Amino acid sequence: MKRIFAEQLICPQSQSPLSLADEREEGDEIVSGRLVSPSGETYEIVGGIPRMVPTSNYANSFGYQWKKYAKLQLDSQNGTTFSSDRFYGITEWSSDELRGKRVLDVGCGAGRFTEIALAAGAEVVAVDLSQAVEACRDNLSPNDQLEIVQASIYELPFPPGSFDFVYCIGVIQHTPDPKRSVLEIAKMVRPGGQLGYWIYERDWKSYLGTVGFKYLFRPWTKRMSREGVERFSTVLEGLCWPLNRVARKCGLPGKIIMRMLPVASAYLQDVPLSDDEFREWVRLDTFDMYSPAHDHPQKFATVADWLKGAGLEVEPRHPHGGISITARRPLAS
Secondary structure, three states, rough: OOOHHOOOEOOOOOEEEEEEEEEEEEEOOOEEEEEOOOOOOEEEEEEOEEEEEOOOOOOOOHHHHHHHHHOOOHHHHHOOOHHHHHHHHOOOOOOOHHOOEEEEEOOOOOOOHHHHHHHOEEEEEEEOOOOHHHHHHOOOOOOOEEEEEOOOHOEEEEOOOOEEEEEEEOHHOOOOHHHHHHHHOOOOEEEEEEEEEEOOEHHHHHHHHHHHHHHHHHHHOOOOOOHHHHHHHHHHHEEEEEEEEHEEEHHHHHHHHHHHHOOOOHHHOOOOOHHHHHHHEEEEEEEEHOOOOOOOOOHHHHHHHHHHHOOOEEEEEEOOOOOOEEEEEOOOO
C-alpha cells in the first residue's frame, strides 16, 4: 500500500480520516503498521493490505476457494479471454472508457476482473471481505495502478463519490442484505460515473437443472463443514465427468445435458480448457455453488428500482444471463 492511498482511506465506523502509526516500508510500499482514527478505532496493515474487518466472517468459504484456486480463472494464466469477455459482456463498457479512470472492484476474489480493468489502463482499488485479498495481491502485485483492501461492502473505507467506475460481479447474492449491498456500493460512484452489477436471478430456471439441484441440496450443505462441502463437490464432479467429457464436445444438445447436472459446468462448454483445467474449474464452481453462507437471487426490476430510488439512471437490460445491470449517476445540475 502506498502512503498516498492510506491518506485517502476513512474509518468505516466514524467516517473520519485515518492516520498511519508504526508503519514499516519496503521501497515506496507500506507493508505493515496500523491505521488509527481520531476516536481510537485501529485497523492493521498486514502484507501491505489494510484489514478493516475481522479475520473470520461469513465469507470464509470464498477466502478459502480463491486462495486454493488462485490462478485458475485468470486469463493471463489459462490462455483464454473468458474473464475479459465476461467482464465486458456484463458491463458493456469498453477498455477505452476505463483507461486512466479510478475504478473500484467490489468482491475482487483472486482478481480475475481486477486484471481486466488493470489491462485497460485503469487505476484499480480491489476490495474483498475475505482473505481472497491475499490471492489478488499475489496474482497482480506489484502494480503501481493497484491497491487492495480487506473490507465489508457495508462499511467501505472510502468517501462517497470516490470512483469513476464501480463494479460488483457475482457477489451481491452472497451478502446478508442484497438491497443494502447494492445501495452501499452505489454510493461510491461519483456524479457522471458508472456502476455495474451481475447478480443471480430469481426466475423459473431457479427450479430446474443445475440451479434446481443447488437449492435442493443447499439446506443440507449449509450445515456441512467446509471440508465436507468440498468432498461433496469433488464426488459430484467425478460422478458427472463421464457425461461432461462427452457433452462438452456436442454443441447445443451437450449443453442441455450439462444444464441438467448437479455441477456447475454448462457455461464452460465453449471455453477452450484442457480436460484437467475444465474439471478443476467445475470443482471450484460446484463448491462455490453449495458452500456460501448466503444465496439470495433477485429480480431485475427489483434491483433497478433500488438504483432508481437512489437517484441513478438505469440502462437497458444487458443480455448476459442472470441480472446484468448498469447505471449512471447523473451529473449535478
